[in-house]
Amino acid sequence: MEQCELIVLHTSDIHGNILPINYGNNKQTNSGLAKLATVFKNILKTSDCTILIDNGDLIQGTPLTYHFAKHLNELSNPIVSVMNDLGYDGAVIGNHEFNFGQGLLKNAIRESKFPWLSANIVKKQTKEPAFGKPYFIKTFPNGLRIAVLGVTTHYIPNWENPDNILGLEFLDAFETLNKWVEYLQENEQYDLLIVSYHGGFERDLETGAPTEQLTGENQAYRMCMEIAGIDILLTGHQHRQLSTQLNGVLVAQPGHMGQAFSKVSIKLEKLKGSWTIVEKASDNIAIDETTEPDGKIVELTSPYEDSTQNWLDEPLGxxxxxxxxxxxxxxxxxxxxxxxxxxxxxxxxxxxxxxxxxxxxxxxxxxxxxxxxxxxxxxxxxxxxxxxxxxxxxxxxxxxxxxxxxxxxxxxxxxxxxxxxxxxxxxxxxxxxxxxxxxxxxxxxxxxxxxxxxxxxxxxxxxxxxxxxxxxxxxxxxxxxxxxxxxxxxxxxxxxxxxxxxxxxxxxxxxxxxxxxxxxxxxxxx
CATH class of the missing domain: 3.90.780.10 (5'-Nucleotidase, C-terminal domain)
Incomplete structure (x- = not known):
């Protein structure tokens, strides 16, 4: 009987953190993609069945990404360069991706060697997905096919500068996800469905009691309870760390700033020509002082970092x-x-x-x-x-x-x-x-x-x-x-x-x- 183990590495709400540094005082931190890279590269070396996904709020949040957006944007996006080096399979568009305008976001997407997903962000005139295909399917040498579908909290117009989202419409994330899951079931062949949702939970995972005003900003609880066919739901936006199962759906959320990542492990067996899930688990793994930042990532970021540090030290008054x-x-x-x-x-x-x-x-x-x-x-x-x-x-x-x-x-x-x-x-x-x-x-x-x-x-x-x-x-x-x-x-x-x-x-x-x-x-x- 043929067996395999799928490893899903999941980041979310990185908010521009590449190097492990607090820019307010230049002290070292246990966070950022450079430290995550060290761990990821070790995992990727030992597993031949992996998917690496970011769940959104990626390109904004630190002085480095601000300085890039305002003063160095003729260069390649430093976050994208890092993710390309790591071999990310995909990223979901988060609400903060629009903070610097669509031009910078579109440049980031154009430079990426991976797709950016969001089924429910559409062009206002045509209702087509605004940033390419809302899903991808990754096929492994053993024939295993994994579908990854992305959606984004549709509450963005309540926060974002209207000029930054001109021409876009943000459809209800739950309704859109329900439609696209049905589409995949009817039109694609795959063995497991991962939904990556830049949004969080509106209810307590144990009691189902509302934990916030039910505005539609967060719909992950309802997604787990009412949409059949989701095997794994990767979440974010709330900066929480979650690792559990809800209504048979494996749920993960890794916190923020690259302080931790979610590692999802799925064991499968091939029965009568089809892969079947026999065991699934997830864990959030924190980064600590024993993890050294990856040298290649530090090198890629160095020109941006040097310029940012000089800018930050300018005396003003x-x-x-x-x-x-x-x-x-x-x-x-x-x-x-x-x-x-x-x-x-x-x-x-x-x-x-x-x-x-x-x-x-x-x-x-x-x-x-x-x-x-x-x-x-x-x-x-x-x-x-x-x-x-x-x-x-x-x-x-x-x-x-x-x-x-x-x-x-x-x-x-x-x-x-x-x-x-x-x-x-x-x-x-x-x-x-x-x-x-x-x-x-x-x-x-x-x-x-x-x-x-x-x-x-x-x-x-x-x-x-x-x-x-x-x-x-x-x-x-x-x-x-x-x-x-x-x-x-x-x-x-x-x-x-x-x-x-x-x-x-x-x-x-x-x-x-x-x-x-x-x-x-x-x-x-x-």
Missing amino acids: EIVGDMRVHSPLEVRKKDHPLIEFINKIQMDAAGVDISATALFHNGAPGLPNKVTMRDIVSNYVYPNTLKVITVSGQDIKDALEKSAEYFILDDEGEIHVNPSFESPKPQHYNYDMWEGIEYHIDISKSHGNRVTLLKYKGETLKLSDPFNIVVNNYRAGGGGHFNMFKGKPVKKEIQTDMTELIANYIQRHREIEASCNDNWSVLPLK
């Missing part, structure tokens, strides 16, 4: 006073010089007097006294642009109430972060802080009633009045479930990335005073 982040929670509880500074830059660029921004992640260090580009990208980690939108006073109040959901109060009156903003995926970027208005948020009040003070220019803000406000493009489109902003009139778009706006502002003023006017606070104060 000075901060007088303290604009560092000593406690992320405290920054979010009352006005802070860093947040006020970013809001002032947004207002300066937009020519309006009301602005909102966020402390995007808990690792944001704030700005030291002598500022370089490295300090800016350590705090502002997304390639956001700005939009001026016209909203009502009621919209502003509703947005403040939405942000107020970030906090909970324990039995002793202490303020904590709402667990839903930390799990299953950290969403600290969905708590906004405002400049140009005065407000208090009282966490002891019920949801929807926590804004206890709201003023504009010293007077109670009128809920029926219109206001021009500046926010980033993600928020302007309603991202983070800020539906009150969705579809509002856009008065102005500032297409320069915020990192560049911050750098230009500091260079122009050279010396910035760290100050804040204490226009807002979260109660109770302790």
Whole structure:
């Protein structure tokens, strides 16, 4: 009886991490494709039946990929060069693939020696898959045929700058997957079906209880329960590590930044001329300090890395006073010089007097006294642009109430972060802080009633009045479930990335005073 073992190596949400380095402080990390490459090449040497798949959110996320996109894009994409060297069989298009526009994405696809998959991202006019065939079939010398089908969360229009997705339509991922699985069953010959879905789970895998608002952003639970014929479902987007089975479907999700990868093992036997699955298992394997980065990958990346490091070390100006982040929670509880500074830059660029921004992640260090580009990208980690939108006073109040959901109060009156903003995926970027208005948020009040003070220019803000406000493009489109902003009139778009706006502002003023006017606070104060 003929037997074989299929090994599937699965990465997801790499977010531009090639070298094992934290660009904020240049310290070594246990992450990135260079370290994964060492492990992958050893596995590929010992197995003659392997598939290597990336599940999306690949080409954006580090200063290296940002610097490439903005300053070196006449060269080959460094991420694609690495994946070509590793021999990836395919990649799924993730939501962050569009952050730098379709031109850069299409160049990456053109340079790739592997297909990019997404069955549900189609051309708006023809409804054809926008980026080539949505699946591929890999045939091995022993006759084993593996089908790999890719889909992407269709929630992208709720986040992405509309200019970056012109001409595209994002069909429901579940419905599209159901259709294409039926197509494969009727039109192709294969022994095993792998679905790679850049999306995650909307329900608890054990109880089936909803774990988030059922918006359609994540549909993996429903895919497992309602679509017959999927053998393996590779997932991502939520930055979780999962390895289990659900309704007979083997499920894997490897986390993010290349800190781990999923290794799926499928044992098969050939019975009456057909391959049959006899055993399947998956495991997430973490990278640690014992794994050395692959020399070839380091060499491929070196020109981009050297240029990026020089760019990051460019001196820009000075901060007088303290604009560092000593406690992320405290920054979010009352006005802070860093947040006020970013809001002032947004207002300066937009020519309006009301602005909102966020402390995007808990690792944001704030700005030291002598500022370089490295300090800016350590705090502002997304390639956001700005939009001026016209909203009502009621919209502003509703947005403040939405942000107020970030906090909970324990039995002793202490303020904590709402667990839903930390799990299953950290969403600290969905708590906004405002400049140009005065407000208090009282966490002891019920949801929807926590804004206890709201003023504009010293007077109670009128809920029926219109206001021009500046926010980033993600928020302007309603991202983070800020539906009150969705579809509002856009008065102005500032297409320069915020990192560049911050750098230009500091260079122009050279010396910035760290100050804040204490226009807002979260109660109770302790």
